[in-house]
Amino acid sequence: MWTASRPWGSVITGNSPITWIFNPTWIVYERRNGSMQLKNWLNLNGKKKKRTVQYSFGYLDETAKKEIRRKILKAVALPGYQVPFGSRDMPIARGWGTGGLQITLTLIGPEDLLKVIDQGCDESVNAVNIKNFIQSVSGVAATEDTLRATLIQTRHRIPEERLTAGQILVLQVPYPEALREVEPSELETRRMHAEGDYARMWLHLYEDIVRFGEIRISYRYPVKVAGHYIMDPSPIPRWDVPKLHRADNLFLFGAGREKRIYAVPPQTTVRPLEFEDFPFRVEDFSGKVCALCGASDTYLDEVIDDVGGGRRYFCSDTAFCRKRRGR
Known part of the structure; x- marks a missing residue:
């Protein structure tokens, strides 16, 4: 034998x-x-032998990290400009946060404190799975306290608490091009950004006013960054748009499917598009309070009781709500 x-x-x-x-x-x-x-x-x-798979720290290889870091530096140097990058295949499908995830895995270090939220919630399926994956390939600690976190990845919301200098907020972006509603050609939108030719976007807003009496964009509200580029702030509600203006922290936006990275550095001017006689306004929650903490100055989610048909409101930022309740 x-x-x-x-x-x-x-x-x-x-x-x-x-x-x-x-x-x-x-x-x-x-x-x-x-x-x-x-x-x-x-x-x-x-005898039974267990096979283990070894990854680089942060899952991505060092070549990929170097390329993404270079593109982030360019994005910071040109606020609001969409920088193309080589989006890698990730263990989640494109369109589920791969762009933001690649930025987070590129920047995270052993000493970082991670926070991941999805539409303001720390316990949603998307947030929990992304957080568990990042921890499994980096070993970093996680927190639900916004002010303690050094690196925050989010989808569709900016936390209620004002972020501080040194914190980085990474936003997942499905569609990075703010002009896509008025121009389908990528070549033409690049020309429009380069020349500052935003007449069609202004016409789009004007047509909304003519038809409905107001600008009816509820999310992805276009903003002008540093007085030049019009930018898509990701699908955040109007409530969060003013938080981009002269913030102390760095905002990074990652679109994995569209292969784009852009940024808003600290203390950058970010203004929503508006007319003098039709100024920008946020959602109105007058007369409504959170059913748990009683807050009336936060973005609220509406929940309809299937049995009684009543309406209740809760803070979208669950960590902020718990903090107000002293938990």
Whole structure:
């Protein structure tokens, strides 16, 4: 009897070579009485061996991280400008936060304190799964306290508490091009940004006023950054748009499917598009308070009781709500 000792490669046993092809079950061939038999490598000699997969810190390879960091630096140098980057394949589908996830994995370090939220909630399925993945490939600690976190990844919301200098907020972006509603051509939108030709966007807002008496854009409200580029602030509600103006923290926007990164550096001027006689306004929650903490100065989610049909309101930022209740 003779036995191969490795699960793949070319092994010389006796006078005959055996060429192995990788198999996830790790098999081993033995020849007995002139016949070939198949045994499971894991059960050989009664011993079970566990295979572990090793990743780089932060999952991405260093070449990918270097490229993304260079693009982030360019985005910071040109506030509001969409910088193309080589979006990598991630273990989640494109459109589910791969752009923001790649930025987070590129920037995160062993000493960082991570926070992940989805539409203001720390416990949503998307937020929990992304947080668990980031922790599994980096080993960093996580928190639900906004002011303690050094790196925050979010979808569709900016936290209620004002962020401080040194904090980074990474926003997941499905559609980075603010002009897509008025111009389908990517080549033409690039020309419009370069020349500052935003007449069609202003006409789009004017037509809203003519038809409905007001600008009816409820999310992805276009803003002008540093007096030049018109930018899509991601699908955040109007309530969060003023938080971009002269903030102390760095905002980074990542669109994995569209392969774009853009940024709003600290203390940058960010103004929503508006007319003098039709100024920008946020959602009106007059007369409504959070059913849990009693807050009337936060963005509220409306919940309809399926049984009684009543309406109740709750803070969208769940961590902020818990903090107000002293939990």
